[in-house]
Amino acid sequence: MTIAISSMIPSGRIDVLDATDPAAIRLRVPGDPGSDFVGWYNFRVSGAKDVPCRFVIEGCREAEAGRLTGREGYEDQWTNTGPLVSADGHTWRRVPAEYDGDTFSFTVTPERDVIQIAKFAPFGPERDAALISRALTDPGVRLDEIGRSVQGRPVDRLTFDADAGKPVLWLVARQHPSETQGGFLLEGLLERLLDPADAGARVLRQSAEINIVPNANPDGSALGHTRTNAAGANLNREWETPDPERAPEVVAIRSAMEARGLDFFLDCHADQELHCNFIWPSENVPGWRPERRAPFEAFEAAWAAASPDYEPGHPYPGGCPESPDLGMAWNWVGSAFPNALSVLLEQPFKDVSAHPVPETGWCPARAHAFGRSLVQPLLAVLPHLEKTR
Numbered sequence: 307m308t309i310a311i312s313s314m315i316p317s318g319r320i321d322v323l324d325a326t327d328p329a330a331i332r333l334r335v336p337g338d339p340g341s342d343f344v345g346w347y348n349f350r351v352s353g354a355k356d357v358p359c360r361f362v363i364e365g366c367r368e369a370e371a372g373r374l375t376g377r378e379g380y381e382d383q384w385t386n387t388g389p390l391v392s393a394d395g396h397t398w399r400r401v402p403a404e405y406d407g408d409t410f411s412f413t414v415t416p417e418r419d420v421i422q423i424a425k426f427a428p429f430g431p432e433r434d435a436a437l438i439s440r441a442l443t444d445p446g447v448r449l450d451e452i453g454r455s456v457q458g459r460p461v462d463r464l465t466f467d468a469d470a471g472k473p474v475l476w477l478v479a480r481q482h483p484s485e486t487q488g489g490f491l492l493e494g495l496l497e498r499l500l501d502p503a504d505a506g507a508r509v510l511r512q513s514a515e516i517n518i519v520p521n522a523n524p525d526g527s528a529l530g531h532t533r534t535n536a537a538g539a540n541l542n543r544e545w546e547t548p549d550p551e552r553a554p555e556v557v558a559i560r561s562a563m564e565a566r567g568l569d570f571f572l573d574c575h576a577d578q579e580l581h582c583n584f585i586w587p588s589e590n591v592p593g594w595r596p597e598r599r600a601p602f603e604a605f606e607a608a609w610a611a612a613s614p615d616y617e618p619g620h621p622y623p624g625g626c627p628e629s630p631d632l633g634m635a636w637n638w639v640g641s642a643f644p645n646a647l648s649v650l651l652e653q654p655f656k657d658v659s660a661h662p663v664p665e666t667g668w669c670p671a672r673a674h675a676f677g678r679s680l681v682q683p684l685l686a687v688l689p690h691l692e693k694t695r
């Protein structure tokens with residue numbers, strides 16, 4: 307059998323430089339077209355069952371160009387981590403890797419004729435369809451196609467209806483397509499919201515309208531991009547003045563928020579360099595009122611109580627910018643809806659430092675469990691939201 311490596315799979319990404327020698331398979335991670343964003347890789351390996359394969363990803367230093375400002379003191383995205391590997395697309399294990407400042411190397415012995423290797427578990431179109439289909443088995447849930455992506459893919463919003471006058475919650479995930487953690491988190495949250503025997507979830511549904519955009523960037527997701535959409539836009543910098551040609555996804559979500567109203571927003575991201583789950587309120591926007599600190603603290607304390615995978619006390623990575631970028635969703639929302647609480651969430655790619663699991667690192671199952679724990683903080687924040695309306 308001949309070893310074959312392919313990125314022509316949903317959310318696939320890798321360039322093969324030379325795969326003739328299983329002891330030295332040379333790869334490269336191509337950046338998002340027209341940008342400095344490098345990081346996401348996802349590919350399948352066939353024809354190597356029981357053969358120890360040494361993968362060497364070259365040129366990883368290129369990713370430095372896309373680092374956020376103020377991150378000089380933080381560990382880079384390649385250190386102290388390794389890829390996730392799966393033989394069935396469902397169960398993922400973490401493989402250790404070494405990074406020498408430019409090449410990222412790891413060894414995998416495939417247990418089957420086909421395996422998949424990725425930076426984090428992909429969340430492909432079939433999984434999006436399954437999530438939506440499952441939610442719509444509940445007669446209290448409806449779906450609107452609120453817009454289309456650059457390449458014409460639907461941008462969907464799920465709504466859990468509630469009586470008029472209840473707080474309106476919005477959760478958005480995967481503006482940055484490689485940050486699939488947001489998809490697994492929402493799967494966990496939805497699992498609870500759809501369980502009629504779950505008292506917390508049932509009360510939450512009775513007490514608030516919940517709007518969920520599970521995939522804000524379906525093109526980037528399908529194409530295997532790290533941060534951009536099909537037009538090369540980093541959607542989380544487009545919110546202040548979104549261009550319908552360049553960022554129709556943001557136009558769609560922003561318009562839907564303005565039409566429906568918004569009392570609470572959680573923007574679900576993941577950060578390649580962090581060792582924690584991180585949340586922060588939009589406290590640097592011009593319209594920030596100190597009264598919004600109490601709702602955030604209620605939300606944060608309840609999440610920490612619900613899951614030890616949320617550890618309070620981590621500072622904003624690199625320092626919270628003094629002048630907010632209103633092109634970022636959480637800042638734009640915090641500014642456009644001055645009575646609302648707008649929160650940024652970053653999950654890790656590596657692991658949390660407080661209660662790590664070295665065998666898997668942060669992984670889909672843990673993101674799912676973390677999403678299940680989100681019911682309690684949402685319940686906790688509701689009385690505070692009602693006070694500010």
Ligand SMILES: [Zn+2]
Binds near residue numbers: 482485542574575576
């Ligand atoms: Zn992000």
